[in-house]
Every structure is written in structure tokens, then in C-alpha cells.
Amino acid sequence: MAKISFLLCSILVLLAISEARNAPSIATINDSPSNLTKIYTKICDPQRFNDLGLDMDYFTYCDSSLSYGVRVKDLIDRMTLMEKVQQIGDTAYGVPRIGLAKYEWWSEALHGVSKVGQLNSKATFFDxxxxxxxSFPCPITTTASFNQTLWKTIGQVVSTExxxxxxxxxxxxxxxxxxINVVRxxxxxxxxETPGEDPFVVGTYAANYVRGLQDIEGLESTDDPNSRPVKVAACCKHYAAYDVDSWLGVDRTTYDALVTEQDMLETFQKPFEMCVKEGDVMSVMCSFNRINGIPACADQKLLKDTLRGEWDLHGYIVSDCDSIEVMVDNQKWLHDEPEDAVSQAMKAGLDLDCGNYYTNYADKAVMQGKISEKDIDEALKNLYIVLMRLGFFDGSSKYESLGKQDVCSDENIELATQAAREGMVLLKNLNGTLPLNTDEIKTIAVVGPHANATTAMIGNYEGIPCKYTSPIDGFSKYAEVQYAMGCGDIMCKNASLIFPAMQAAKNADATVIVAGIDLNFLYAEIFMCLLSLRVGGITNYESLMSMNITHIYICIGVCVESAIWAEEVDKHVLGVSLLRKVCVESAIWAEEVDKHVLGVSLLWKCLSQVSFPVVKFLFTSIVIYLILVGVVRMYIAVTQRKHRKVKEVGKFKMNVGAIAFYQLMQVRQAEYFRQLLKPVT
Known part of the structure; x- marks a missing residue:
């Protein structure tokens, strides 16, 4: 009996040795670029495996004759638990021993291939x-063209590059x-960054741009959507009810959007539904904020039930970066430990964590029984099927010939120029000033803080453009340009620069004022009046306009607020009319505006910028009068409508009269007014 046992053991040992010889060696595997003979555009390249000391025939996931599902299962089954969790963060570290390369999931292409991404990442870069x-115009401009063909064509060019x-x-x-967040x-x-305030327009833009990015001609649809090859993978974000950054102490990471079911369906979810159903987008990103108390990235109804279930998403769901960490550290969601938050998100349907919580805690969550290894396998399946469809494993013969000559081509630059032409909005053309007659206009004074702008015009989530054309460069093609800043910065705090600008305007046939805000205001406290054209600047620009009867105002930058001034400043009115024109953006969203009390608030904000004693005395008198009127009107409003607030579902409910009184009187301890300024709970 002992001899038989010894014989069986010997046979097993020999079989194990034989299998080990047939298995790939892992001693010298190195998937770093220095160990590869060239840049490989696909994983399953025999030469690449040879460089890594592996035999590609050994790996079923490289057998292109099999379905994506079979191949991905083989890939996942080869990984240990620790190896699996290292693939479900935005940096997927790869598994060198089985030939799986590292992959950086985070790249951006909002209006051109972007340089934005994970810190120190080489996912997408320029050199x-x-x-x-x-670089195409920002989406808010492109959308203003209302040209769906243009939206899709831009997507096609961006994905080609x-x-x-x-x-x-x-x-x-x-x-x-x-x-595709709806602007409220x-x-x-x-x-x-967005297509604007209308849910249908936003959704239509999303579907067209995504189709442009993703679709391969002739393969726009297939019997099995999960096997449809795509050019690049787009991602519609931020899902959902996300449209605040920093406002009166409210922060985007902890904000709780209180939204009715009707408004969720009709406003906040509609663009995403169109993006998934009509655009067949391959990814959706959930947002930081909570919705009716539940973090978006941990809401099973939003993710698994709606995105993947009801809308039939063919792709993966990713978190906004560090959302799970925010749930734990900022929102204190259920007072969860990291493993709890990871399990909540994964069970809700989150496949990929832009962050390090999945990679750091998912294995512990499995060991603690909070999720199963099958949950991780399901997430990996969704991720790697996407990469299979992209040709990450097998390559894409249709695009193999693309190279440097296809980036920044003359045709692409002309398309970007055409998009800018179609997206521009002419607010007013008094007395038919435009177009300028080049036979009569020989010299142009181009003034303003953005007259020589370059990067301010590019917007955010930007790349490095093929070239810059500043306003003075553009006007120089048509006339002799006299350039003067007029303002030291976009806030026009330095009035000394106005005099050279006035002289330039006096000597020119026409004056062009180029102003607007820049990216410094992008995430700033947003309840402010005169983001770019403060009263000092208005006074300066009025001085310029008085020097020349032909004057044009151009608003560039990243917002719309100062463009309202283009209606034409009434130079004879320095009171409420002028200031309300300039400051109207501070109240444009309100459904109810008590004009007298609002006037007090706006005047008070603008008063601090006025440096002329006589004008200041005049303004002060107006303010005192309006304070009395406003307080009386507010008292009546408060007593008659004590608990009434402006309805803006998912945003801030505010009483404009209370805002004005609060700001004017500096009543920081008045709890009642504090409540009016807070999001309704």
C-alpha cells in the first residue's frame, strides 16, 4: 500500500513539473516600455508577448475567433483577488505575468483632445x-449653432486625432x-463645459457628439451592442442633479440636491437617458453630490436599476474622481468605514473608481464578506469588454495608418473656425454698425483686458491648441490695429491704463472693446455682481466709447454675464438703469424679483467700486431711499409669505428681498435670513 502511495505521489510530482515547464515563465516578465522593442497599439501582438518572454498562444483571451465574453472570462479567471482589485481604479496596473498591460482610463476630449487627467499620468499628453x-469652441458656444451635423462632425474629428x-x-x-449637466x-x-439649460438640447448635443466620437462608419449598430466595435469610448457626466461648485458655504462634494421625481425624470436624467439610448455611450460618470440624501455613486436605483437596467447601458459606470473617499470623509455617509463605502458603491453598480478606494479596500471588503469576488468579476467584465470593443487587445486596422499628419490638419482647423463662426451670438447691432466697411475703416483701436487674449479663449478641459489667434491678430488682417489694454486685468481695478486706450480710440476709425471673465472664476464663489465689468470698468469703457462713434463690444471668456452689457449703455443714466443692466446676472435665475429691493442689493455691490465723490453721493442717496422702500416691502413679503421661497428644484431657494437686506445690513447672525439663504432641507 505504501509503495502504491509513493508511486502515485511520484506521478503527481512529475505531472506538476511537466505542467510547470509548459506554463509561461514569470521570472523575467517586465511590461515597462523599456523592455518592449516598440510602441504596441494592441495587447495581443505576438512580438509583444515575445518581448515579455511569453507565448501568446497560451492565453485564450488573445484568441480573436472567440466571443468577447469568453475571452474576458479567461482573462479574469487568470487573476488572483489582489490582481483583480488593482484593475478597478482609474489606473489599472495590469498583470505582467499574464501579459496584461497597464492602462490609464482617464483622458478628456470635451472640445478637442485634452491634456487634463490624473496627476503625473501619461494617459494623454503633448510633447x-x-x-x-x-481646439474647438467650448460646448456652450458650439451648442449655440444649433447644428446637429456640426456637433457630430466635431466628435468625428476629435476621435480621429x-x-x-x-x-x-x-x-x-x-x-x-x-x-451634459443641465445649467440651472x-x-x-x-x-x-455644458450644452446649456434645456434638457432636450443638452441630450441632443450629447447623442450627436458621442456618436461622432464613438461610431465607426458602417458599424453604427449591430445585433449585439456589447460586441459593436467603436473608435473611442465617450462618457456622459456628471450623473445627476449636479450643477454647483462653491456657493455660500455649499460645496459640490457634500451638496444634497433635493429633487422631485418629476424633475429628476424631465430635467436632470433626460439628457443622460438620451445619451445612453440614442448615443449608445459606453460610459456614464456618477457625481459627487447626494440626491435626496443618497450619494449618487452609491444609489442602486440610479446606477444598476436605471442606467444598466432600464436604459440598457452597454459599457461601464465610473465615479467622479475620489467620490467614494468623499462619501467617507466629507459626507460621513452612514458613518461608513472605507470597506463599507466600497461595498455600497459596487453593489449599486459602480464598475470603476476614479480614485484609490477600490484598489485599496475592495479585497478587504471581500474578506469581510461585504461583497463577493463575483461582484468584482462583474465590474471587470464590463470594463474589459469595453477595451475589447476599442481594439485595445486586437488592434483596429481601420485606424492603424493614422499618425501625426492627422492631428492639427488644415481641414480640422478650418472646422474649428467654422464652429466658432456658427456659435457666435450677435446680441445687438445698433444702427447697423456691423459688418464694418473695410473701405472706410482703416484703423481699429482694439482695447480691453482680452484684446490680446490667448489661453483665456481656450476654456477648461483644454488641450494645447494647434495655434493661437488673438483678437488683435485677427483684426490685423483687415485694418491697422492700435492696441491698448485699457484695464490692468479683467476686473479693471487699475484705471490708469484707460488714458492710452482713450487716445487710441480717439485716433481710430472704430473701437473694439474685448472683455469678459476668465478661468480664475471657474470654481469661485459664484454669488457676485460684475464678474468682469465692475463699475470702474464701465466708467472706463464709457470714456472709450465717447471718443469714437463706432464702437463694438465683444465678450469672450467662459461665461455670459458681461455680454448683457452689450444691449448698449445709456451714457446719460448712471443710476439704477445702468447698474441693473450690468448686474442683472446676479438675479437672472430667480423666478420672482422684487425690483426695488434687488436694486438696493445690486447698487450696494457696485457702490464699493465707484471712486468719484459726486457719483458716490448720488448713489448713496438712491441706496438710502431704496433701503427704506425695500425694508417695508420685505416686511410685507415676510409676514404674508413667511415660508415661501422661490422654487428652483435641485438648486437654492431664495427670497430676493431677504438677500438684499441681509447683504446691506450685514446681519450675519440673523438665523432667519440664514435659513433663507441655505438650500431647503
Whole structure:
């Protein structure tokens, strides 16, 4: 009996040794670029496996004759638990021993291939090989063209440049764009990223831009959507009811959007539904904020039930970066420990964590029984099927020839120029000033803080453009340009620079004032009046306009607030009329405006910028009068409508009269007014 046992053991040992010899060696595997002979555009390249000391035939996941589902299962089954969790963060670290490369999920393509991404990441970058990419207008401008064909064409050009950069080792294949949040307040700093305030227009833009990014001609639809090849993978974000950054102590990471079911369906979810159903987007990003008390990235109804269930998402769900960490550290959601938050998010349907909570805590959550390894397998399946469809494993013969010549081509730059033309909005053309007659206009004074702007015009989530054309560069093609800043910065605090600008305007045939805000205001406290054209600036620009009967105001930058001034400043009225024109953005979102009390608030904000004693005395008198009127009107409003607030579902409910009184009288301890200024709970 002992001899038989010994014989069986010997046979097993020999079989194990034989199997070990047939298995790939892992001693010298190194998936770093220095160990590879060239830049590989696909995982399953025999030469790449040879460089890594592996035999590709051993790995079923590289057998292109099999379905994506079978191949992905083989890939996942080869990983240990620790290896699996290292693939579900935005940096997927790869598994060298089985030939799986590292992959950076986070790239951006909001209005061109972007340089934005994870800190120190090389997911998408520019250098001497690829110095720039075509920069299109920000979405808020492109949307204003109302040209659906243009929206899709831009997406096609952006994805072509992205694939070319991928071939050169300078870009990824997954782009977390577009931003399709519905704008509920025009002062929101990120309005420029979005298609605007109308849910249907936002959804239509999303579907067209996503189709442009993703679709391969002739393969727009297939019998099995989960196997449809795509050009690059888009991502609609931020899901949902997300349109605030920093406002009166409210922060985007902890904000709780209180939204009715009707408004969720009709306003906040509608663009995402269109993006998934009509655009067949491959990814959706959940947002930081809570919705009716529940963090968006831990809400099973929002993610698993709606996105993947009702809308049939064919792709993956990713978190806004560090959302799970925010749930634990900022929101104190259920007083969860990291493992609890990870399990909540994964069970809700979150596949990929932009952050390090999944990679740091998912294995512990499994060991503690809060999630199963099958939950992680399901997330990995969703992720790697997307990469299979992108050609990350097998390549894409249609795009293999793309290279540097396909980035920043003349045709692409002309399309960007055409998009800018179509997206511009002419607010007013008094006396038919435009177009300028080049036979009569020989000299143009181009003044203002943005007259020589470059980066301020590019917006955020930007790349490096192929080239810059500043306003003075553009006007120089048509006339002799006299350039003067007029203001030291966009706030026009330095009035000394107005005199050279006035002289330039006096000597020119026409004056063009180029102003607006810049990215410094993007995430700033947004309840402010005169974001770019404070009263000092208005006075300065009026001085310029008085020097020349032909004057044009151009608002560029990232918001719409100062463009309202283009209605034409009444130079004879320095009171409420002028200031309300300039400051109207501070109240444009309110459904009810007590004009007298609002006038007090706006005048008070603007008064601090006035440096002329006589004008200041006049303004002060107006303010005192309006304070008395406003207090009386507010008292009546408060007594008759004590608990009434302006209805703005998912935003801030505010009584404009209370705002004015609160700001004017500096009643910081008045708890009642504090409550009016807070989001309704």
C-alpha cells in the first residue's frame, strides 16, 4: 500500500513539473516600455508577448475567433483577488505575468483632445512628437449653432486625432467627455463645459457628439451592442442633479440636491437617458453630490436599476474622481468605514473608481464578506469588454495608418473656425454698425483686458491648441490695429491704463472693446455682481466709447454675464438703469424679483467700486431711499409669505428681498435670513 502511495505521489510530482515547464515563465516578465522593442497599439501582438518572454498562444483571451465574453472570462479567471482589485481604479496596473498591460482610463476630449487627467499620468499628453491638437469652441458656444451635423462632425474629428495620438503612444482610448449637466444658474462657473439649460438640447448635443466620437462608419449598430466595435469610448457626466461648485458655504462634494421625481425624470436624467439610448455611450460618470440624501455613486436605483437596467447601458459606470473617499470623509455617509463605502458603491453598480478606494479596500471588503469576488468579476467584465470593443487587445486596422499628419490638419482647423463662426451670438447691432466697411475703416483701436487674449479663449478641459489667434491678430488682417489694454486685468481695478486706450480710440476709425471673465472664476464663489465689468470698468469703457462713434463690444471668456452689457449703455443714466443692466446676472435665475429691493442689493455691490465723490453721493442717496422702500416691502413679503421661497428644484431657494437686506445690513447672525439663504432641507 505504501509503495502504491509513493508511486502515485511520484506521478503527481512529475505531472506538476511537466505542467510547470509548459506554463509561461514569470521570472523575467517586465511590461515597462523599456523592455518592449516598440510602441504596441494592441495587447495581443505576438512580438509583444515575445518581448515579455511569453507565448501568446497560451492565453485564450488573445484568441480573436472567440466571443468577447469568453475571452474576458479567461482573462479574469487568470487573476488572483489582489490582481483583480488593482484593475478597478482609474489606473489599472495590469498583470505582467499574464501579459496584461497597464492602462490609464482617464483622458478628456470635451472640445478637442485634452491634456487634463490624473496627476503625473501619461494617459494623454503633448510633447515634441505631438505638440498640440485641434481646439474647438467650448460646448456652450458650439451648442449655440444649433447644428446637429456640426456637433457630430466635431466628435468625428476629435476621435480621429485621438486615435492618431494613441498610435503614437500619446493618448488613451477612453475619454470622459462630454459634460451634459443641465445649467440651472447662468453664474455657475462650469457653464462653458455644458450644452446649456434645456434638457432636450443638452441630450441632443450629447447623442450627436458621442456618436461622432464613438461610431465607426458602417458599424453604427449591430445585433449585439456589447460586441459593436467603436473608435473611442465617450462618457456622459456628471450623473445627476449636479450643477454647483462653491456657493455660500455649499460645496459640490457634500451638496444634497433635493429633487422631485418629476424633475429628476424631465430635467436632470433626460439628457443622460438620451445619451445612453440614442448615443449608445459606453460610459456614464456618477457625481459627487447626494440626491435626496443618497450619494449618487452609491444609489442602486440610479446606477444598476436605471442606467444598466432600464436604459440598457452597454459599457461601464465610473465615479467622479475620489467620490467614494468623499462619501467617507466629507459626507460621513452612514458613518461608513472605507470597506463599507466600497461595498455600497459596487453593489449599486459602480464598475470603476476614479480614485484609490477600490484598489485599496475592495479585497478587504471581500474578506469581510461585504461583497463577493463575483461582484468584482462583474465590474471587470464590463470594463474589459469595453477595451475589447476599442481594439485595445486586437488592434483596429481601420485606424492603424493614422499618425501625426492627422492631428492639427488644415481641414480640422478650418472646422474649428467654422464652429466658432456658427456659435457666435450677435446680441445687438445698433444702427447697423456691423459688418464694418473695410473701405472706410482703416484703423481699429482694439482695447480691453482680452484684446490680446490667448489661453483665456481656450476654456477648461483644454488641450494645447494647434495655434493661437488673438483678437488683435485677427483684426490685423483687415485694418491697422492700435492696441491698448485699457484695464490692468479683467476686473479693471487699475484705471490708469484707460488714458492710452482713450487716445487710441480717439485716433481710430472704430473701437473694439474685448472683455469678459476668465478661468480664475471657474470654481469661485459664484454669488457676485460684475464678474468682469465692475463699475470702474464701465466708467472706463464709457470714456472709450465717447471718443469714437463706432464702437463694438465683444465678450469672450467662459461665461455670459458681461455680454448683457452689450444691449448698449445709456451714457446719460448712471443710476439704477445702468447698474441693473450690468448686474442683472446676479438675479437672472430667480423666478420672482422684487425690483426695488434687488436694486438696493445690486447698487450696494457696485457702490464699493465707484471712486468719484459726486457719483458716490448720488448713489448713496438712491441706496438710502431704496433701503427704506425695500425694508417695508420685505416686511410685507415676510409676514404674508413667511415660508415661501422661490422654487428652483435641485438648486437654492431664495427670497430676493431677504438677500438684499441681509447683504446691506450685514446681519450675519440673523438665523432667519440664514435659513433663507441655505438650500431647503
Amino acid at each position: 515634441d512628437v505631438v505638440p498640440g491638437a485641434t 485621438a486615435r492618431a495620438m494613441y498610435n503614437l503612444g500619446h493618448a488613451g482610448l477612453t475619454f470622459w467627455s462630454p459634460n 444658474d447662468p453664474r455657475w462657473g462650469r457653464t462653458l
